[in-house]
Amino acid sequence: MTKRILIVDDEPNIVVSLEFLMKREGYEVAVAGDGEAALRAVEERMPDLVLLDIMLPKKNGFEVCQTLRANPQWQSMKIVMLTAKGRDTEVAKGTALGADAYMTKPFSTKDLIAQVRQLLGLS
Amino acid sequence: MNRPNLTGQRLVAVFLFGCVMFNYPLIALFNKTGKVFEIPLLYFYIFTVWAMLIGLMAWAIERRED
Amino acid sequence: MLQGWVIASVSFAYLGVLFAIAYYGDKRADAGRSLIDNPTIYALSLAVYCTTWTFYGSVGRAASTGIGFLPIYLGPTLMAGLWWFVMLKIIRISKANRITSIADFVSSRYGKSQLLGGLVTVIAVIGIIPYISLQLKAVSNSFTILLHYPDIVMPAKAAAQPLLQDSALYIAMILAAFTILFGTRHLDATERHEGMVAAIAFESVVKLLAFLAVGIFVTYGIFSGFGDIFSRVESVPKLKSLMTVADTGASYGSWWSLTFLSMLSIMFLPRQFQIAVVENVNERHLARATWLFPLYLLIINIFVLPIAVGGLLHFPDGNVDADTFVLTLPMVERQEVLALFVFIGGLSAATGMVIVETIALSTMVCNDLVMPVLLRWKSLRLQEQQDLSGLLLSIRRWAIALILLLGYVYFRAAGEAYALVGIGLISFAAVAQFAPAIIGGIYWKNGTRQGAVAGLLAGFAVWVYTLLLPSFAKSGWLSLDFIKEGLFGMALLRPQQLFGLTGLDEISHSLFWSMLANIGCYVVISLRVQPSVAETGQGTLFVDVFKRTAGTEGSRFWRGSAQVQELLPLISRFLGPERARAAFLAYARRRGLASADALEANPDLVHFAENLLAGAIGGASARVMVASVVKEEPLGIDEVMNILDEASQVRAYSRQIEQKSHELEKATSELRAANERLKELDRMKDDFMSTVTHELRTPLTSIRAFSEILRDDPKIDLLERKKFLAIIVREAERLTRLINQVLDLAKIESGNAEWHTADIDLHEVIEESAAATSSLFSDKRIGLHMALSGNVPTVRADRDRLIQVMLNLLSNAVKFCEAERGRVRVALSVEGGEVRVDVEDNGTGISEADQRTIFEKFRQVGDTMTAKPQGTGLGLPISRQIIEHFGGRLWVSSDLGKGATFSFTLPLNGSGAERREERT
Structure with a gap:
């Protein structure tokens, strides 16, 4: 069965690149431009993995992550946080809120693909 | 000396009371010939007020809690 | 019998x-x-x-x-x-x-x-x-x-x-x-x-x-x-x-x-x-x-x-x-x-x-x-005597004998009189007569020495004139004429009917005039004369006595330190060696020390010694004596005798101390404020750096991702390849623009920016800016309307910088206008001594909360779900810096949903610009 990935980012060009990468890897891709849209998309159909930016309009990545992890139904869903702010405190905060992995922008596409694969148990 | 505020205020009140009692016009009310208990009125008045002031001061002082 | x-x-x-x-x-x-x-x-x-x-x-x-x-x-x-x-x-x-x-x-x-x-x-x-x-x-x-x-x-x-x-x-x-x-x-x-x-x-x-x-x-x-x-x-x-x-x-x-x-x-x-x-x-x-x-x-x-x-x-x-x-x-x-x-x-x-x-x-x-x-x-060569306590005692004994002798002499003279x-x-x-100086002294800090002296002298003089001299006259020692006729025969000066005041007995009469003179002089002169530091210090000690804890009195206002070895001999000379030593020992014991020699040289010790001496020779003399050993280089007792006059050096010294402590206090509070400012700046800088980092990393992310995609995947079709390359180029441009603007802002803020000030015709600036942005307008088919007043004098400013501001305002206006229905109006007018430029749009408008923040760095407005605003978030902060540099103001007025108007003013004759130029 094809794995589903939800991309949450407000930078159109980054979304384009991530969408391209994930589709090329054979995943089914959904896109959300802000925190609220991300939650709606998860409710609609739970993805296997979320690529979650932190600096988002309406609801930031931390809040989204917290909401997702609060729902027991979505425990199996993997969350990879992406941020352009590279401070250690943010990494720690993301992990504490239940993110499975954390990647700093700009990221290496290879590393990202490997990380996603590993989390989805495909490697 | 402990200075519970009320004691000081009571004493000042006694002072003011005394100032009024020993002054015109109150004193003029008793400045008359005539006697109380065989004692001239003014003489009696002054000593009575005087004793009362002392009593009030003693009361204010000795009831303080210190 | x-x-x-x-x-x-x-x-x-x-x-x-x-x-x-x-x-x-x-x-x-x-x-x-x-x-x-x-x-x-x-x-x-x-x-x-x-x-x-x-x-x-x-x-x-x-x-x-x-x-x-x-x-x-x-x-x-x-x-x-x-x-x-x-x-x-x-x-x-x-x-x-x-x-x-x-x-x-x-x-x-x-x-x-x-x-x-x-x-x-x-x-x-x-x-x-x-x-x-x-x-x-x-x-x-x-x-x-x-x-x-x-x-x-x-x-x-x-x-x-x-x-x-x-x-x-x-x-x-x-x-x-x-x-x-x-x-x-x-x-x-x-x-x-x-x-x-x-x-x-x-x-x-x-x-x-x-x-x-x-x-x-x-x-x-x-x-x-x-x-x-x-x-x-x-x-x-x-x-x-x-x-x-x-x-x-x-x-x-x-x-x-x-x-x-x-x-x-x-x-x-x-x-x-x-x-x-x-x-x-x-x-x-x-x-x-x-x-x-x-x-x-x-x-x-x-x-x-x-x-x-x-x-x-x-x-x-x-x-x-x-x-x-x-x-x-x-x-x-x-x-x-x-x-x-x-x-x-x-x-x-x-x-x-x-x-x-x-x-x-x-x-x-x-x-x-x-x-x-x-x-x-x-x-008298007092300084050669080692023990003055005997002298003090005999002075007192003689004083007692003399006072009683005087009493007897007066009795003989007055008799039944x-x-x-x-x-x-x-x-x-x-x-x-002591009442005003004492009662005033313990409740009124501003009572001064001169006031007290004047009050006492005046009250005492009136007392002598209205009571003492008349009593002498009634005893037959003076002519009664002066009571009946007044001094020099002036009726107004009759001592028991002074200034014509009658109807009081002599005591009440004297009490009234002497108290009037006494209190009057005390209050008026106290209010007119600035008290010395020593008076202020003592005044505070007296008036605030209940606010102070025992043991700290005095040393606050009078500091100095001296060794026990210096103080003990001084005290001994007045109290006698045994008493002095016993007092110091007791003082040392109270502080948990075994002997007086172990006492530290500090202001408390000096204060103790002064108090001890005050008990023997009075406060004023004690201060002078103690001051003689407290100084840095101990003065010989000889010199002290010469400078006893009102303890002048003591006053100077304590004034100096007071002044120094004031300065120290001031410096401390300045330092504290500076530290607060630094902390604030540090925090702001931290936020700024974090934001800049984010803004730089975002375009880099796209650039890197697409570059890697293109590198790793040769099979991508041409159309997509072109699209990805275009993104890379756009993001690279965005990065460049951002870096330039950050540098620009940094330069302006640090005062290192170059300004080419000249007489500028704003018509020209606006038209050039409009021409440069015309493609933006035509792309979205937004109308641009100009309402430029004909006779606008020149302003002193930097032409390129003003164009930068105009471009920023115009592109912002376009950005927030709906395609086709958008209308932008630019107005130029003269108001008071200022030229005013308004850029008005009929776009989405800006909420009140956002109006306050858009001039801050990296604060952008807009629903990024639909369209992420283009730009760095630095345009408005830079524009405001530029306008303010030339002595003008830049602000926005807007109702949400009804468009926004960005306006700026510049001073007409350029005086504002000149002023700023001189300062930089």
């Missing part, structure tokens, strides 16, 4: 008992088990207020004025109600500053002024010596009268007796010897005399019992009770009038002014100050004294009127002086023992007053008159 030797030996026996009590009291004090640490004894010792003037004089006064003797005792009763605040404060201050006398108190309050101490001393001595004469006269008269027992013989005029047969001379000598024994056996740092106080308390009991004995004997022995006496009054019109006071305003006025005068006297008579303040062992004692002392006054006055009436009834022909009724009534009834007891009671009243008053005065004379002069007097008889109240009026 009472033999002279019987009276004399009973008197000496009584004095012997007194001395034994005093000796025992001192022993107990030395042993640390104070005899007088008892509120009842304190209250009884306060009854030193009742002298022979009370004991004999009250009856005399009652016989002539009836109830008129009472205000003298009602005043203190009322005042006792205020002791809780006023007296307690004076005691607390005096203990903290080791005040030794009322002169020392005034001097200390006003910056330890030697002048004031001396002035108070002089006033006190002049005012009190006649009062001492009065006591001598009373004892001498009562002795003479008793000697003629059972005959009633009024004493001949004192002056008529040969000097060596005058009993008053011997009484004066005996009292002098007695006072010297009591008061100057040793020199104590606290100037307290516990034995003497015990003896005074005992005397108070004796005189009260003696007076009550006469009172009871007269009332119930001669007559049959109060009712009997007062009913006999009815039949004698002259006596009847004594039962009321004249029902006139003047008599009520003098009733009250006497009450007021005695209220002040109970506080400020030197002997009362000595007993109530200096000799006070424990301020808690004041509580009981507040009611017990008035009670004593009441009891001693109960029988005054009956005795007076009894005397007047008994000696109707008036050849017996009413002042002697207390003694003569028992005599005429042949009550030998009672008469002797009365004599002893009178002796008690006299000796108590003389001893305490003389000790108080001698302390003042020594500390505030003689010592300052002696210390200044080089030829008016100047002696009326002196009680005249003395009261003299010491009342």
